[in-house]
Amino acid sequence: MKLVAGNWKMHDRGADLASAIRAQLGAPGVEVLLCPAFPYLREVGEAVAGSGIALGAQDLHWEPRGAFTGAVSARMLLDVGCTHVIVGHSERRLLFGDTDAAVAAKVKAAMAVGLIPILCVGETLEERDAGFAQRRIRSQVAAAYQPGCVVAYEPVWAIGTGRAASPEHAREAARTVRDAAGADVRVLYGGSVNAANCAPFFEAADGALVGGASLDAAAFAAIVAAAEVAG
Numbered sequence: 179m180k181l182v183a184g185n186w187k188m189h190d191r192g193a194d195l196a197s198a199i200r201a202q203l204g205a206p207g208v209e210v211l212l213c214p215a216f217p218y219l220r221e222v223g224e225a226v227a228g229s230g231i232a233l234g235a236q237d238l239h240w241e242p243r244g245a246f247t248g249a250v251s252a253r254m255l256l257d258v259g260c261t262h263v264i265v266g267h268s269e270r271r272l273l274f275g276d277t278d279a280a281v282a283a284k285v286k287a288a289m290a291v292g293l294i295p296i297l298c299v300g301e302t303l304e305e306r307d308a309g310f311a312q313r314r315i316r317s318q319v320a321a322a323y324q325p326g327c328v329v330a331y332e333p334v335w336a337i338g339t340g341r342a343a344s345p346e347h348a349r350e351a352a353r354t355v356r357d358a359a360g361a362d363v364r365v366l367y368g369g370s371v372n373a374a375n376c377a378p379f380f381e382a383a384d385g386a387l388v389g390g391a392s393l394d395a396a397a398f399a400a401i402v403a404a405a406e407v408a409g
């Protein structure tokens with residue numbers, strides 16, 4: 179079954195948007211996951227309770243507890259109802275210095291409590307232009323993947339730019355992820371996915387990780403509907 183995940187990033191949306199999405203979706207025929215900022219997790223979980231829509235966080239710390247000001251543990255995410263957590267998003271890697279080693283530790287910490295990590299990988303524009311895209315994807319998967327992770331392929335140059343990868347590029351990346359992680363891995367595509375361009379990505383991959391378009395209930399519902407058509 180396809181998985182459509184909304185990454186709300188640092189936008190202050192909570193139960194309002196979750197309720198609007200729930201109303202638009204009815205009973206979704208694919209897996210749907212909403213990932214609000216930490217302070218809104220609980221209210222979003224309450225707004226989607228009983229709908230089949232799942233709750234995910236955008237990051238976590240690898241330690242279970244301790245003097246880590248500002249950080250949130252895997253157990254805390256479970257406590258507020260999360261089933262998933264995004265790990266290694268390129269914004270974390272590039273803006274907050276998350277290394278491959280940190281990402282690997284976060285994946286382990288999430289899995290240790292039964293959270294499903296959505297491990298994000300993807301090349302920068304410079305890496306793509308230098309012909310290193312597939313190598314970069316392989317190295318990020320090799321560094322952090324554990325069986326049971328979902329992998330989201332998100333080329334950095336396609337995130338928030340309005341320039342999505344071609345479906346062929348996404349398909350090749352998904353193949354590279356499967357070569358590195360195993361044939362069973364679920365691979366999502368992310369990067370400027372919207373209601374108009376999403377359908378081919380549901381042929382190229384097992385779902386989508388949606389940023390900007392997930393903040394609009396009607397647009398997100400249209401993306402979910404396209405995933406349902408793809409099966």
Ligand code: 13P
Binds near residue numbers: 336338371389
């Ligand atoms: P956009 O859909 O806004 O390009 O963001 C993609 C993303 O980073 C999802 O994690």
